[in-house]
Amino acid sequence: MNSQYVLYVVVFIAVLLSGCSSRHIPAPVSSLNTNVNDFQKGININGNKYTVQKGDTLYSIAFSAGQDFRSLAKNNSIPSPYVIYPGQVISLVATSSHAVASNSPVKQKITSTKTKQKTNKKLKKNLDQPKQREYVQKKANKIVSNAKPSSSSKVKWFWPAKGKVTKRFSNKENGYKGLQIANRTGASVLAAAQGTVVYAGNALRGYGNLIILKHNDDYLSAYAHNSKLLVREKQKVKAGQKIAEMGKSESSVTALRFEIRYRGQAVNPAKYLP
Numbered sequence: 001m002n003s004q005y006v007l008y009v010v011v012f013i014a015v016l017l018s019g020c021s022s023r024h025i026p027a028p029v030s031s032l033n034t035n036v037n038d039f040q041k042g043i044n045i046n047g048n049k050y051t052v053q054k055g056d057t058l059y060s061i062a063f064s065a066g067q068d069f070r071s072l073a074k075n076n077s078i079p080s081p082y083v084i085y086p087g088q089v090i091s092l093v094a095t096s097s098h099a100v101a102s103n104s105p106v107k108q109k110i111t112s113t114k115t116k117q118k119t120n121k122k123l124k125k126n127l128d129q130p131k132q133r134e135y136v137q138k139k140a141n142k143i144v145s146n147a148k149p150s151s152s153s154k155v156k157w158f159w160p161a162k163g164k165v166t167k168r169f170s171n172k173e174n175g176y177k178g179l180q181i182a183n184r185t186g187a188s189v190l191a192a193a194q195g196t197v198v199y200a201g202n203a204l205r206g207y208g209n210l211i212i213l214k215h216n217d218d219y220l221s222a223y224a225h226n227s228k229l230l231v232r233e234k235q236k237v238k239a240g241q242k243i244a245e246m247g248k249s250e251s252s253v254t255a256l257r258f259e260i261r262y263r264g265q266a267v268n269p270a271k272y273l274p
Contacts, residue, residue: 048093057233058082058090059198059212063222065092068264070217155215157272158239160192160223161246161256169268177266178222178259185227185254189244191237192221192258192273200229207257208249213237224257225249 045065052061058078062069073082075094084090163183167176191213198220199212207224211231214220227247237243248254260269 045092048091050090050092052084052086052088052090053203054086055201055203056084056086057199058084059214059220060201060204060210061090062264063199063212063220063261064204066264066266067092069220071264155193155219155272156239157193157274158190159273160190160221160258161187163187163246163255166253166255169266169270178257179269180253180255180257182253182255183246185245185247187246188242189223189226189246189256191239191241191243192260193219194239195221195237197231197233197235197237197243200231200233202249206250208251209244209247211243213243218263220261222257222259222261224259225251225255 045061050061050065058073059069059082061084062072065072069082071094072090072092073079076090078084161181161183163181165179166182167178167180169178170176189211193213193215195213195215197211198214199210202209204210207222209224209226209229211223211226211229212220213223223244225246225248226244227249228245229243230245231237231243246254246256251257258269260267260272
């Protein structure tokens, strides 16, 4: 009996010691990827050429250069879906053939203007004033009826965040090219319209953690200075979907910098938002 008791005590102590000596190792947890591409060297457009860095996209380069991504692709013979590679040199200016082509419409415009002037003189001779007004009105109505709806009519815009607008768009050369919407860190940043993520990273200097959405061939929207990015490149998003959390990356204030680009050029977001 005593021997059995001693045996039980020894086994109990052994189990207790083994439990105390073993360290508790938590189950592995996969860290959430905030989709921020960490690069020491950001996009710095300086000169007529740019060498592609890891994480760049044609959209981010065009955005930084203030150009339409389609023009940039055409000038560099980059076909859709616009895949680029580190080390690839991107020309930021049109080639000579494109330059000549860009000048030719000016001559054509002058010639066409002279032709129109001659035509208008003939019309004045052949039409009296009432008939002339009727003719012009019919031509105008025909042009309006045949005109295709602008791409902006296909994009339904929403406010990208709640908060106070502390900076507004400026047309000045070095003016602010968007809206600054201030709120707390972690506040929701929403897609202003449905689209596709064409950039998610922090390689563009001065924008911090940035998301660029493509809405159609004409319109892009940008969301800068976020604390956390919640979407990936090539991901499709719905209007009003949470895509990031507000922060102050590369900024002195906690706020969202929201921009809309039309064919590469910054436009006033206030004219598009409801």
